[in-house]
Amino acid sequence: MARAKPTPPKPRPRARPTLPASPASARRARAAASPPAPGPSTDLAEAPPPSSSSSVRAGAAPAFVGRARELAELREQLAVAAGVLVHGPIGVGKSRLLGELARGSRCRWRGSGAPPATPPAR
């Protein structure tokens, strides 16, 4: 009779989100991401795990927060200046800021005429 092999303790499975082939499904996948698996301690290990009611949409970038002042300033500058120089270190969110500006400008600047002096609040 064969002896049964001792089974090693199974690591806690981490459910994988699936198929973010489209932005919508990707958002759902990230929203369904699992709670943290046990792992080695890290710098942030003592930080409480995020709540399960994450508002993050899978795949898509999280909501644009924390840059309202910069976005407003950029819009004000564009109302009076022909050119604006934007600079900042890598990862600080320049491209995201410009993306948000472009997203708003696409509608606002359709057609002819100068950009509005007082952009509508977002």
Place this chain on the structure above:
Amino acid sequence: MARVGCTAGDTAGAVIARAERALSALPGGLRRELAERAQLLIIDDAHHLDDGEQARLWEELVPGPTALGRAILAGRERPAVGRGAGVAELGVGALDPAAAAALWRALGGDPAAAETVHARSGGSPWGVRRAFASARMGGDAWDPSTLPADAAAVALALAVTGAPHGAVVLAALAQIDDASPALAELSARHLVDVDDDGRACLAAPAVSLVLAATGPVDRAAVGRRAAALLAGDAAADPRWALARAELAALDPIDRLRAAVRLSLACGDEDRARALVIATAPRMLRRGARGELEALVAGSPTACTRRSSACASSWRATPAASPRPPSWWRRRPSWSSRGWPPR
């Protein structure tokens, strides 16, 4: 409105040509377009241009204080252009504690940890997201060595190409059956975002992490696959056919430029030269003379600025020589001025 990115090795002429195409302006007509029409033109990643090219580009972007158009030049360092009338400046710095806490809460993080996260991330938005991913996934979620094999391969494909791609293209580049689970893994770790077109883009600070964790042979293998795919001459594999179809929607000039740069980075200089020769007439017809000249006259290593600007360039040994590349010098009778060769 048009948004144009700069890449390593670009010149002002190349970016101007790209902007003209993006705005549907006539070749050589960018200055007039911005002077007479209320257009918004955003030039991103200007740190890839050297100081002289930035100044030359800026002259075209800002025709004068009475221009109807608006231009934004963005880069990691302040673009090397003079201050003057009609020029504004915006420095984007770290998030303040309140903004970082707002982002942390928006991600779903525990508000009680927001202060700690801000202190440890330095207020960088990507730092906050990395912290969130680590808290959720355990360990350092951004450590490439902890990625599953498929996710690591997809991340490498994104890092090497330096461009957003869809799941089909990434599966072809990573040589896996389905890139969607890998993308889901990377997405859950906040290593990629998916844009409105469903294309995944690797977090800018993660590019160097992924490249550093990969050997040059593996990087070159992915680069060659990407170059072949972009050039449209990949093997007739059904998976590649789907990827080719997805890439066919991209601007052909952008595809060619990427294919040439990837070939050069892999050391395939003959291949790069053949690509340029084969497609130069089409590029010229489409008003991409500036981009063609940049490809011909630029350094093959595509690093014209300080080494910090080469974070997205994975060539191992950047050279600073302004001379035409060796693959071009082999044919001294050709020049960018006299293109196409007779």
